[in-house]
Amino acid sequence: MAETNNPPTGNNEVTPNMTIYINNLNEKIKLDELKKSLHAVFSQFGKIVEILAFKTLKHKGQAWVVFEEVQSATNAMRQMQSFPFYDKPMRIQYAKTKSDVIAKADGTFVPREKRKRHEEKGTVSPPYSTLRLIRMCSSST
Numbered sequence: 130m131a132e133t134n135n136p137p138t139g140n141n142e143v144t145p146n147m148t149i150y151i152n153n154l155n156e157k158i159k160l161d162e163l164k165k166s167l168h169a170v171f172s173q174f175g176k177i178v179e180i181l182a183f184k185t186l187k188h189k190g191q192a193w194v195v196f197e198e199v200q201s202a203t204n205a206m207r208q209m210q211s212f213p214f215y216d217k218p219m220r221i222q223y224a225k226t227k228s229d230v231i232a233k234a235d236g237t238f239v240p241r242e243k244r245k246r247h248e249e250k251g252t253v254s255p256p257y258s259t260l261r262l263i264r265m266c267s268s269s270t
Contacts, residue, residue, distance in 0.1 A: 147178070147231055148224035149202050152191045155215035160184050167192055170214065175201025179230045195228045 154163065164180045171177060175196050182192040196202045202223065211218040232238035 143223040143225055145199050145203055146223055146227060147197065147199050147202050148193055148195045148228040149206050149221050150191070150193055150224045151219050151221050153217050153220045154182075154190045154192060155217050156189045158215055163192065166214070167194060170209065170212075171196075171205050174205040174208070179228065181228075193224055193228065195230055 151167070158166070160182055163182050167180050167182070168177055171194050175198055177194060178197055179195040180192060181195070182188070194202075194205070196205070206221045206223065209219060210221050213219075227237070229238060
């Protein structure tokens with residue numbers, strides 16, 4: 130599965146599109162169960178093309194639901210905003226960028242290079258080391 134880019138920064142800045150970004154999801158729910166539950170909840174609004182959810186630290190508590198039509202995404206966002214989902218109110222907005230699956234379908238997909246973990250941060254972290262200092266008694270002879 131391909132991933133959409135970063136989450137949107139604000140609903141007013143984002144153009145309505147077929148992908149909704151959901152955050153404030155319960156992080157304790159297993160990935161498979163989360164996807165099935167999201168499908169069950171959001172399929173009432175229209176055909177779902179793809180659901181993206183990840184367990185990486187960066188993406189925990191977030192998901193993207195890709196609909197076949199913009200109107201389905203709009204209805205889902207409006208009607209499910211703050212809906213309690215596994216005891217947490219969902220925060221929903223349009224995705225900031227077009228989903229890869231939609232871009233592939235309309236011919237606008239541009240492949241991205243996979244980033245290595247250290248390159249994502251822009252710097253390479255130094256190796257971890259621990260220095261332990263032990264105070265020794267002088268009367269131990």
